[in-house]
Amino acid sequence: LRCISGSKRPNVAVISPQDPVLRIGSSLTASCVLSPDFDLPATSLYWTLNGVRLPGSSYSVVSSDVLSVTLHSLSGSRQQSGDNLMCHGADGQILAGSCLYVGMPPEKPVNLTCWSRNAKDLSCKWSPGGQGETHIRTKYTLKYKLRWYEREEECGNYRTGKQRYSCYIPRNPALFTPYEIWVEAANQLGSATSDITTLDILDVVTTDAPANVQVSRVGDLEDQLTVRWASPPELKDILFQAKYQIRYRLEDSTEWKVVDDIGNQTSCRLAGLQPGTVYFVQVRCRPVGIYGSRKPGIWSEWSHPTAASTPSSERLQSGSCDPKPGDQNSTLRRELKQFFGWVRKHAYGCSGMSIKLYDQWRVWLQKSHKTGNQVGKPNGRQSSGIGCVFM
Numbered sequence: 367l368r369c370i371s372g373s374k375r376p377n378v379a380v381i382s383p384q385d386p387v388l389r390i391g392s393s394l395t396a397s398c399v400l401s402p403d404f405d406l407p408a409t410s411l412y413w414t415l416n417g418v419r420l421p422g423s424s425y426s427v428v429s430s431d432v433l434s435v436t437l438h439s440l441s442g443s444r445q446q447s448g449d450n451l452m453c454h455g456a457d458g459q460i461l462a463g464s465c466l467y468v469g470m471p472p473e474k475p476v477n478l479t480c481w482s483r484n485a486k487d488l489s490c491k492w493s494p495g496g497q498g499e500t501h502i503r504t505k506y507t508l509k510y511k512l513r514w515y516e517r518e519e520e521c522g523n524y525r526t527g528k529q530r531y532s533c534y535i536p537r538n539p540a541l542f543t544p545y546e547i548w549v550e551a552a553n554q555l556g557s558a559t560s561d562i563t564t565l566d567i568l569d570v571v572t573t574d575a576p577a578n579v580q581v582s583r584v585g586d587l588e589d590q591l592t593v594r595w596a597s598p599p600e601l602k603d604i605l606f607q608a609k610y611q612i613r614y615r616l617e618d619s620t621e622w623k624v625v626d627d628i629g630n631q632t633s634c635r636l637a638g639l640q641p642g643t644v645y646f647v648q649v650r651c652r653p654v655g656i657y658g659s660r661k662p663g664i665w666s667e668w669s670h671p672t673a674a675s676t677p678s679s680e681r682l683q684s685g686s687c688d689p690k691p692g693d694q695n696s697t698l699r700r701e702l703k704q705f706f707g708w709v710r711k712h713a714y715g716c717s718g719m720s721i722k723l724y725d726q727w728r729v730w731l732q733k734s735h736k737t738g739n740q741v742g743k744p745n746g747r748q749s750s751g752i753g754c755v756f757m
Contacts, residue, residue, distance in 0.1 A: 368445075368447050369445065369447040369448040369449065369450050369463070369465035370450055370452065370460070370463035370465075371384065371385055371448075371463050371464060371465045372384070372462065372463065377401050377403065378400065378401055378404055378406070378461050378462075379398055379399060379400050379401065379406075379453055379461035379462045380398075380399050380462050381396055381397070381398055381399075381451065381453055381462045381463065381464040382396065382397050382399060383396065383464070384464050385448065385464055385465045385466075385467070386464070386466060386467070387467045387468075387469075387502060387553075387554040387555060388440055388466065388467065388468050389468070389469070389470060389471075389555060390440065390441060390442050390468055390469060390470055390500070391439055391440065392439075392440055392468075393436065393437060393438045393439065393440065394436070394437045394440060394466070395434055395435070395436045395437075396434065396435055396437075396451060396464060397428060397432050397433070397434040398411055398413070398432070398433050398434070398435075398453035398461065398462060399431065399432050400431040400432070400461075401431075402431060406431075406455065407430060407431075408427050408428070408429065408430055408431055408432055408433040409427055409433070410455065410456040411433045411453055411454065411455060411456070411461070412425075412453075412454050413425065413433075413435045413451070413452065413453060413454070414450070414451075414452045414454060415437070415449060415450065415451055415452075415466075416444060416445075416449050416450050417450065420435055420437075424436050424437070433453070435451075440466070440468045441468065442468050442469055442470075442500040442501065443466065443467055443468045443469060443500065443501035443502070444501075445501065446501050447465065448465030448466055448467045448501070449465065449466040449467075449468065450463060450465070451463065451464045451465070451466050452464075467501065467502050467554075468500070468501075468502075469500035469501055469502035469553070469555065470496070470500055470502075470555065471553065471555040471556025471557070471558070472494065472495065472496075472504050472551035472552065472553055472555075472556065472557065472558045473494070473495030473496035473551075473558055474495050474551070474558040474559055474560050474561070475492045475493065475494060475495055475506065475531075475549040475551055475558070475560040476492065476493050476494075476495050476560065477491075477492055477493045478490060478491075478492040478547065478548070478549055478560050478561070478563050479491060479492075479563075480545075480547060480563065480565055480570055481570045481571075481572045481664050482539060482567050482570050482571050482572070483571075483572055483573070483574070484571070484572075484573060484574070484598075484600045485539070485541060485567060485568070485571050486538060486539075487534065487535060487536050487537070487538070487539065488534075488535040488539045488545075488567065489532060489533070489534045489535070490508055490521070490532065490533055490535075490547060490549075491530055491531065491532035491533075492506075492508075492530075492531055492532075492549050492560065493530060493531070494531070494551070495551075495558065502553045502554065502555065503553060504551055504552065504553040505551070505552050505553070506524070506531055506549055506550070506551050507520055507521075507549065507550045507551075507552075508520065508521035508524075508533040508547070508548075508549050509521075509547070509548055509549070509550060510535075510545055510546065510547040510548075511545070511546055512540060512543045512544070512545060512546075513543065513544040513545070513546055513564065514543070521533035521534070521535050523535070523536070531549075539567045540567065541567050541568060542566075542568075544564055544565065544566050545564070545565055545566075545567070546562050546563070546564050547562070547563045547564075547565065548560050548561070548562045548563065566661075568661075568663075569661040569663070570663065570664055571653050571663040571664065572652070572653075572663055572664040572665065572666055573598045573600065573608070573651055573652070573653055573663070573666045574598040574600055574666060574667075575598070575649070575650055575651070575666045575667045575668060575669040575670075576595040576596060576597065576598060576610065576632075576649045576650065576651055576666075576669050577595065577596045577598065577599070577669070578594075578595060578596040579593065579594070579595045579647065579648070579649050579669045579670070579672045580593070580594045580595070580672065581593050581594075581645070581647045581672045581673070581674035582594075582674060583674065583675075583676065583677060584635060586677055587677070588641035588642070588676055588677045588678070588679050589637060589638055589639045589640070589641060589676060590635055590636060590637045590639060590676070591635070591636045591639060591645060591647070591674055591676060592633065592634075592635050592636075593612060593633065593634045593635070593636060593647055593649065594632065594633045595610075595632055595633075595649045595669070596632065597632060597651070598651065598666070607630050607653070607654050608630055608651045608652070608653055608654070609628070609629060609630060609651060609652050609653075609654050609662065610628045610629070610630065610631065610632070610634075610649060610650070610651045611624060611625065611626045611628060611649070611650050611651070611652075611665070612624070612625040612628060612634055612636070612647065612648070612649050613625070613647075613648050613668070614636060614645050614646060614647045614648070615645065615646050616640070616643060616644070616645060616646075617643070617644035617645070617646065617673070622648075639676050640676065641676050641677060641678055641679035642675070642676060642677065642678035642679060643675060643676050644673055644674070644675045645673065645674060645675070645676070646671040646672070646673050647671065647672050647673075647674070648668040648669050648670070648671055648672070649668070649669045650665050650666045650667065650668045650669065651665070651666050652664060652665045652666065
């Protein structure tokens with residue numbers, strides 16, 4: 367309910383003090399003062415707080431036209447607009463109201479972090495200290511200055527969220543001079559200042575998420591998918607190398623698996639996947655080596671999820687059973703013998719083998735009728751060797 371303040375019947379009564387701001391745990395004595403022009407005895411009045419009638423034991427008749435009430439150990443305000451303290455006539459009509467704002471002085475803001483998108487702006491966010499505002503309006507001011515300069519500046523573009531506050535500085539920041547940044551909090555009960563954060567813009571650069579993420583099958587390989595993407599176009603103006611990271615999950619799962627050893631490649635092959643399964647894939651990046659900076663930047667947001675499915679396994683569709691431990695070892699030995707026999711037949715003069723050669727053998731193996739004795743689990747799980755193969 368919105369708090370009602372002031373006289374509700376003009377020139378009949380007023381409450382003093384009007385709209386006080388108080389600390390949690392304090393006491394308050396308020397008076398309802400009747401106008402002498404109206405024949406209303408103070409003994410006929412009563413008080414309510416947030417619609418609940420206060421006990422008569424808390425009242426005190428100061429004079430024939432003044433009735434006071436005393437509230438002890440006040441708790442924090444229950445609503446943003448303040449708690450309703452009202453003076454009523456004998457007929458229940460509201461004569462006057464006052465809004466009580468009960469809270470605490472602000473504690474120093476915490477978790478101050480900043481980032482720069484493409485080294486062209488600066489944004490910072492923080493959290494209120496302690497219990498926050500407790501319904502007492504608190505003003506937050508983000509201030510910053512270059513380390514070797516005395517001039518302070520204030521951020522003017524503020525946003526608020528659930529236990530989070532942020533400010534956006536749209537101007538081009540200085541790239542080679544450290545910033546000192548802090549947040550000041552103030553309300554009617556006091557003030558507090560956060561710790562000073564010192565940062566170099568080049569150390570907090572982030573980017574847009576990689577674009578044009580594409581996921582496709584690798585021929586008939588039932589356990590692999592190829593992921594390709596494009597670097598954020600905005601970073602072409604910055605001298606840097608990008609490091610990428612992939613995460614993926616099953617269609618019916620909320621658990622993501624992360625592949626973080628991709629480096630600056632813009633394509634990757636996921637291996638060890640389940641056959642006949644839909645996967646969702648996302649990519650993000652962070653800049654490294656910006657203008658020679660030794661520290662990496664900040665990870666971008668993840669790209670929008672892209673979905674693709676692995677080919678179905680004919681063996682699993684025809685039915686299978688769990689292999690015994692001994693059967694697993696014999697199956698592996700049988701596969702290795704087949705593989706090396708295939709290499710001797712198809713790779714004349716080769717002194718080494720690549721993943722592409724192995725993939726070709728896998729395609730041949732899946733198409734061959736000699737794999738009828740190979741078994742897999744009913745849920746389609748394959749080898750635990752999930753990883754990324756560079757192309």
